[in-house]
Amino acid sequence: MDLGFALNRLAVATAKALSADVVAVLLPNKAEDRLTVVAAYGIDVEEAEKLLATLPPPIDDAHPPPLPGYASGVCVRLRSGELPFGLLCAYSRHPRQFTPDHVEVLRALADLGTALLQAFEETSTLTQIDAAKSRFIHIATHELRSPITTAQSLVRTVLKGYAGSLSKQQEEIISRIARRLDFLETLVNDLLDFAASKAPELEEAASPVTLNASVGRAALLLQPQAEEKGVNLIVHPCREELAVWATEDSLDRIFTNLISNAVKYTPTGGEVTVSLGRAGEQGWVKVTDTGIGIPEEALPHLFEEFYRAPNARQFAVGTGLGLVIVKELVERYGGRIEVESQEGKGTTFTVTFPLWHPED
Amino acid sequence: MAKILIIEDDPDMVTALRLPLEAEGYEVYVATSGQEGLEKVKEIEPDLIILDVMMETTTAGFQVSLQLRSPDPNSEYAPYRDIPILILTAIHTTTSLRFGPDEAYLPVDDFVDKPVDPEVLLQKVRTLLERAKS
Incomplete structure (x- = not known):
């Protein structure tokens, strides 16, 4: 929802609540040091701007800037805590008395408007x-x-x-x-x-992408590394297309990271097996190696930034960020990551994602 | 011996490319911007172009390859359409930008990843030059 639309709804609500013919929302225009009409009901914003905005803002709440052709009016401050403040003004064509109850309702609506303006300002700062x-x-x-x-x-x-x-x-x-x-x-x-x-807005938009293709790409990319090291990298493909809601880039990063870790921590002559499949509404990918394994006491820290298990430190260089990145990306797209390991025997990482259906 | 034009704005990267190429006996020419590169293509008529992607702008290299491979028969670069282009990339940007040797998207013939391994570079240069001859 944009701010203009929200303020127009505020103008409509004010007109209905007070049975007013015209409502105008005025906000300070910092560049020009005056109030401008930003939303209106019962009158064009441009016309209201012509009639109202050139006037200095009133000193007190009760007296709105006069609107030619309208006999009575009432007005309260918007953003009353700040200077310069804005105005929420209601006018009636025929002479009438706006009661204290009317002013009370108008003030409540102005408070809502103030909260709305603050929320929009905060959002726009965050976007920036x-x-x-x-x-x-x-x-x-x-x-x-x-x-x-x-x-x-x-x-x-x-x-x-x-x-x-x-x-x-x-x-x-x-x-x-x-x-x-x-x-x-x-x-x-x-x-x-x-x-x-940590900055999802950097990512391309998510779409249905298949685990099969991404696992295939990652394995292909790491095959030379495995061969060079004398590690047997085996992929058990899955005939069924396992589509999930994510980005190709994220999936590629997840599987490249997991497979390259498996190759890295598996000694020459060992084996890395990648398999994938479906369990009910979930698609899963398992990366199993016959590597050095993870000591039990290290398991709870595995997804902590810069953490590296003692045996991993001795075995190969690394930064301790790979698995943190993997977990962040897996969870962003509603997935889960689990690890089972036995020191000296090997490790299995299992990633599961909810499968995407065309009707989703 | 074949003439190779390096279009690259980083003089240190130029050195890393030039040394192995010259050791193999290639005649090496250098341009340090996309624009200068296009001018030198006409002047030198190289047998192969090595092109960096990010120079004065993040896509300067793409612009050069698009100009050189323009399908317009009246393009001033039409005579140079068939010169093989080897593009320098960082594998990291490759995964997020997802470009491949695809005529429709990025008209180049092959990639060399940064950091450049001189033997990989020479292998790719040889292959492209042989393919161009046949």
């Missing part, structure tokens, strides 16, 4: 803050990533010998720089993903 936050994340993404990826590219060029040959020691040191930069890149990506996951 959200937009600024989104802009910041977009800029930060490019500005933070860009120097890192350039430095990584330069270091790789040097390491591969394209800037002349390196001594054993130089190569060793530059390799360390490369590893540090790679970690910095991961950290920045995770931080930005994390910030973005």
Whole structure:
């Protein structure tokens, strides 16, 4: 609902309650330092503006600015707690006496109008803050990533010998720089993903998307990584299309994160199995690995920002943000995430989403 | 040897691309904005273009590729339509923007992810040049 519509409803309600012929809502126009008519009943806003707005606001409540052609009027302040205040004015064509009861009703309506104006102002401030936050994340993404990826590219060029040959020691040191930069890149990506996951307005609009396609893409993306490590990545596809209400980007992030974690924490020779299916009105995806597992005491902290289980710290580098992002995204689209694990044996993450039906 | 035009506004990234390309014996030319890139395409008539997406604007690279691949037969870039284009991307923006080598949306031939691995770069350059010859 927009503010203009809401204020027009206020004007109509006021006219009915007071049996008035004309109602005008005036608000201070800060740029021009005067009152302007923003909504009216029984008269055009432009016409009311011509007749009323040039006049100075009345000193007290009881006497409205005179409206030519209308014999009686009554008026109360809008936003009376603040200066400059606005006005809610009611007029009658024929001479009549507005009673204290009328004024009381008018004041109650003006209070409602004041609350309405405040609510709209707060919402618009929040919208502006959200937009600024989104802009910041977009800029930060490019500005933070860009120097890192350039430095990584330069270091790789040097390491591969394209800037002349390196001594054993130089190569060793530059390799360390490369590893540090790679970690910095991961950290920045995770931080930005994390910030973005807290800013749903950054996302494209949700629509029906299938778990099948997203799981397929994620597995395809991570297959080379698994092969390189000697981890067997198996996907058991599901014939049935499992459509859920989400965005492709979020689903891709969820499954890429879960599968890449599974590959990362599974030693060479191990196995990562991804399966999906339907249980009643729910679509589920399971990512099971034969990796290092999660110690029981670590399970309650798994979805805490920057938390990493002690055995994970020893096994591989990471930021402790991946699962936080996954959980945030899963829950945004009405899903659930569960984990079962046995230290030294392996881990299973199960994500379930309510299935989408065309009639929803 | 083949002529390669790099359109990229970050001089350090240019170095990272130029060194392996020159080591392979390619003739390397550089433009540091989309506009300069378009001018150099006409001047140099390169065999392959390496294009960054985000330069003076976040979509400057897209504009360049759209101009070069304009379907209009009277376009001033019509003679350069078939030059292969290799675009530089950050995989992160790729997942959220969802562009693929799709003629209708973004007319390019292949992608190189940032950070650039010199061997991946050279492999893609070789493949595109061979494909263009045949």
